[in-house]
Amino acid sequence: MSQRVCTKRRGWLKAGAVGTAVALTGLRSWPALATVDRKSNGVRELAFYNQHTGENLKTSYWADGNYLPDALTDINHILRDYRTNDVLPMELPLLDLLYTLQGVLATPKPFQIISGYRSPKTNAMLAAHSGGVAKTSLHMQGRAVDIHIEGIPLDQLRRAAIALQVGGVGYYPASNFVHVDTGRVRAW
Numbered sequence: 001m002s003q004r005v006c007t008k009r010r011g012w013l014k015a016g017a018v019g020t021a022v023a024l025t026g027l028r029s030w031p032a033l034a035t036v037d038r039k040s041n042g043v044r045e046l047a048f049y050n051q052h053t054g055e056n057l058k059t060s061y062w063a064d065g066n067y068l069p070d071a072l073t074d075i076n077h078i079l080r081d082y083r084t085n086d087v088l089p090m091e092l093p094l095l096d097l098l099y100t101l102q103g104v105l106a107t108p109k110p111f112q113i114i115s116g117y118r119s120p121k122t123n124a125m126l127a128a129h130s131g132g133v134a135k136t137s138l139h140m141q142g143r144a145v146d147i148h149i150e151g152i153p154l155d156q157l158r159r160a161a162i163a164l165q166v167g168g169v170g171y172y173p174a175s176n177f178v179h180v181d182t183g184r185v186r187a188w
């Protein structure tokens, strides 16, 4: 599989072969990421709980400037389409966005995953049953997750995500989740 890699000068590129050395440099960076990094001893950690499967994951996915393939595999697995078990590599900036959020909120609690990757089949099914699901959702590209965090008010999570100015933030209080993605900076 390939990962989408962002370089400052050339925008989004398709980069091949993530399996071995993942010394991906030039990824999109933002001030809050740097701030959280300064407090983390050169390690980026993420914690997840998948509400649908009951799976937990706490892993360091980046250390000393390198993304760690085994950890990425685990993350891609827990964020898979739980309906079909299809796996897609999640975009690395999305993981950095989540890591930054966890750091800004200073919470040890995992992200509760409501929805991660959605296969085309699942997305089409959801779109047919709900007006709120886009036919070309960023969930289908591994660029979006729906989340909440126990103990963090949903509107606080929303405000923290909007403050990053990194991508899209959708607020779904009736369903108790915030959607974050690495698309255009926007909020709804």
Ligand SMILES: [Zn+2]
Residues within 6 Å of the ligand: 115, 139, 144, 145, 146, 179, 180
């Ligand atoms: Zn979503």
